[in-house]
Amino acid sequence: MFNFIKKSLRNKLLSIFIIIGFLPFLTLLVYTLFLSESKIVNKIINEHLERTKVVIELIDNHLVSLTKEVRFLSSLDLMDDLLAEDIDKRISRLLTQKRDDLNLDITFMAVALDSTIVASSDKNILLEKYSMNELNVKNYGTYIKDNYLYMYSQISASFDKTKKLGFLVLKYNLKNLDSYLTHNDTVHSYIIDSKNNFIIGENIPLKINFYNKTNSIIDSKYVVVYEKLSSVLNDWHIVYAVDKSVALEFLYDFISFMLYMSFIIFILIIYMSIKQSREIVKPIEELTATTNYITKTQNYSAQLNVNSQDEIATLTHSFNNMLKTTYSALQTLEEENKLRLKRFTQLIEVFNTIIQTKSEDECINVSIEEIKKLTHKENLHFQKDKNRTTDKECTNLYITDFENDEKIYFGSIELGIESFEDKNEQDFYNSIASMITLQLDKIRLIQRTTSASRAKSAFISNMSHELRTPLNAIIGFAQYMIEYEELNEDQKDTVGNIESSAQYLLGMINEILDxxxxxxxxxxxxxxxxxxxxxxxxxxxxxxxxxxxxxxxxxxxxxxxxxxxxxxxxxxxxxxxxxxxxxxxxxxxxxxxxxxxxxxxxxxxxxxxxxxxxxxxxxxxxxxxxxxxxxxxxxxxxxxxxxxxxxxxxxxxxxxxxxxxxxxxxxxxxxxxxxxxxx
The missing domain is CATH 3.30.565.10 (Histidine kinase-like ATPase, C-terminal domain)
Structure with missing residues (x-):
């Protein structure tokens, strides 16, 4: 099949037209069939994950504000009334007013140290006993019992903060959180305590493992996302379930339409591709036949007939002009190739000679001799002065200043040529100059590296020798004193430090050599x-x-x-x-x-x-x-x-x-x- 396409431009064009025409449609169809559903589902998941994060933040802020409200109320001077006999009046009015202001299903309670509810926003529970087990653990905090969240804060006397009067407790019905959920025909949400299976909101029968690493599931009916709540409800989760059929209804209709239209579009693309490929290839085939004739006969006087006014006609005119100039261009090219080959050979010979030099003077002298052979001039010389004027062409030499990482003027070699008539000749001698400067840099770098290496090796050798002798003596004396002298413990520690320091210095010398x-x-x-x-x-x-x-x-x-x-x-x-x-x-x-x-x-x-x-x-x-x-x-x-x-x-x-x-x-x-x- 591929050989059938390769051997014919018409078949290539036909294939390309079919591919170009049908590929966008096919891509759209494949995308719609295989990717669109996952894209839409992923978008739904991402949108509702963002929504859950917003709701979690709102719930968290709501509960934190209530906690702060409880701690604020417990710190009011009014709470000193717990010491009086009429405590249920002013404090109860305050708690009732605060409950009405919040407009929530909540109950405020002031609990005395004997566990009696002495004031409350609900008068029906006054003087009842309150379980103090959860309140005596900390000065303030929260706990969940049954369907309620309890927030409490210790009440202390305003005139003596160390005197404990009781606790202020807020009984919060968790059903209040239903106001933060979304309820409509396509989106369902609820809050669930995964341990106790307590649910706030719409109860949808979903099997969710809240301890998986993922935070979303997809079943045949719903796209479900869930997130763990923060703050005091850290064992609770918020769940959003979206009806899958409603979200993907438009996609399924569009896929059906695309499948019906694919056959008609495919036939139309094939017809247009065959027609256009024939019209394009026909003049090219005629041009190919004429070109084959010229190739066999070497008849460059032949001309192609122009039968159109399009780009193919422009190509034909250009080909006819090319035939006229081909012969003369071939002759000129042959002469230039001979000259370039000669110069290339000379350049290699000069390079092979220069790289054998070992010093700067030898490099310059050998280079001048090689240039004499090329220019056939005998009065060539090397000059250091950059400002010296001459009426002859010179090749300037710039070497590398390794300290400052820059090029500096080294000198120039006079070529004995009045001026360059050909730019290629100038490039030829510039190439020789580059070879000379590279060799000079190599010679100078080798000399510099060798000198530095020798100095470094001599320094390390001398230093290690000079230091080892006294250090060995110090180590020996210290070991002798520890072994044979009568020293007290402090003296032994001091001498021991001397020996260990000397031993370490001796080891350090060996490390320097490394x-x-x-x-x-x-x-x-x-x-x-x-x-x-x-x-x-x-x-x-x-x-x-x-x-x-x-x-x-x-x-x-x-x-x-x-x-x-x-x-x-x-x-x-x-x-x-x-x-x-x-x-x-x-x-x-x-x-x-x-x-x-x-x-x-x-x-x-x-x-x-x-x-x-x-x-x-x-x-x-x-x-x-x-x-x-x-x-x-x-x-x-x-x-x-x-x-x-x-x-x-x-x-x-x-x-x-x-x-x-x-x-x-x-x-x-x-x-x-x-x-x-x-x-």
Missing amino acids: IAKIEAGKMEAHIESANILEIVQSSYNMLSPLAKDKKIKFDFIYNNFDNKIYKTDPKMFKQIVVNLISNAIKFTLEGSVLLELYNDEENLYVSVKDSGIGISEDDMNRLFNDFTQLENVIQKSHRGTGLGLSLSKKMANILGGDVTLKSNGIGHGTLCLFSLQIK
Whole structure:
């Protein structure tokens, strides 16, 4: 079938016309048959879900306002009448008036401490006994019993709030909520207590599981939506049921009409498609026959006959003009192809020669020799002066300034040519200039990278060697003193801190040597269960003597930390924390350093806040570069590697976290935050 369409333009057009003509109708029909019902049902569900939310909010506001009314009435000075003998008069009048104002099926009651109803908006229940079991639990609240909602608030003496006089109770008939429901021929609604099966409103026999995750059901007769009430009726649900047949009546009629009309529309589309495809293809077939003749005979003098005045006629005229210019264009193209091929070959040869050079001077000299071969000129030379004037064409060289990320003038090579007659020639020599500048950039970048790498390797090697020797001595002396000297407990703790600090510094030196592994992506975290609080507490204990020596206040807060076992690399985690604390103490002359450990649902945080020298906005990002230190008074007296923050940030990234800095500027302290995803 597809070959039948592919081999004939007429069949393609016929198929396209049929598809274009019938597709919209078919789409509408399919949409109507399969999607419209679900769309309408979903729209009904969404509309009534919105309506339920509005009704729930109205009911919630209504009940909250009644609760506030009860608490307000219980706080009136008038309630002091509970101490008098005529208590049923003024309070009862007030409660009766309030009931009439609200115009609801409700009853206000003032209950004394002996459970006697001493005042009420209903005189028939005066002096009756009230069950006090629900009232003695709280000073105010609500509860539901039978078909009523009870709202109560404790009454205290106005002259002594600690003196309890009784309770003010509002007995609210839940049938009042029927006024918030919708009742008509197509929409039914009711409120139901799913536990006690108590229903307010129209009782429709529906089987609803209120504990499903969905909030709507569709059966053969109704589209049902339901929502859980809030406030005091949190175990109740509001239900809306819409008659399905009435909502979809128009859709079913429209589907019937579409099915009747589909056959007539299909026949009409086929007839019009066949007619139009024949009219379009006929002149094209004639043009194809003439073209085949010209192809076989190579007779470019042949001309096509024009039999119409439409777009096909315009095409025929254009084809005749094309035949006249084809031969001359072929000749010109052949000559240009020979020249372009020659230039391309020369360009490859020049490139292969230039990329072999190892220095800037060699690159320039080799490039000049290659250009001499192309231009056949011998007096070519390289000049540095940008302002020098010459009557010859020059190719300018612009190299990359890697510090500022921009192109700068390097020099120019004189070509010995008066002027370019062909723009392609100019592009050819510009391409050579681009090759030269790329090679110069490559040479300069290799030299710069090699120099930096050597300096960095020498620094790390020297530093690790110089620090390991005294640290090993410190560790040995400390271990000797603990083992053989008679020390008291405080002295042992002090010497123990010396040994642990020295051991950690020795380990840190080894970690510095691993920074190359981090940059190469070869350092991996060894994840295990770790007690984060113990790690941070150990870091705090280790560095507290440093803060004490500088008379800096050093506090550790972990009130907002959920002390659980988290999975991380404890060694990396501790090194990050120690680095941040050390920096804070180091760059704080006086004041305080605050270490805080806390977490939220997604991350845990280690915050180190100091009142030290602060950081300017321009220097903020530079601190995360390797071997970077800022010029300041404190830095001159504290030599370091400049790897602390850089290594900490890289390790934090390996653990799935980050290290960030915040400061209001020089002299305003610094906040360093280490965050780590709990997952």
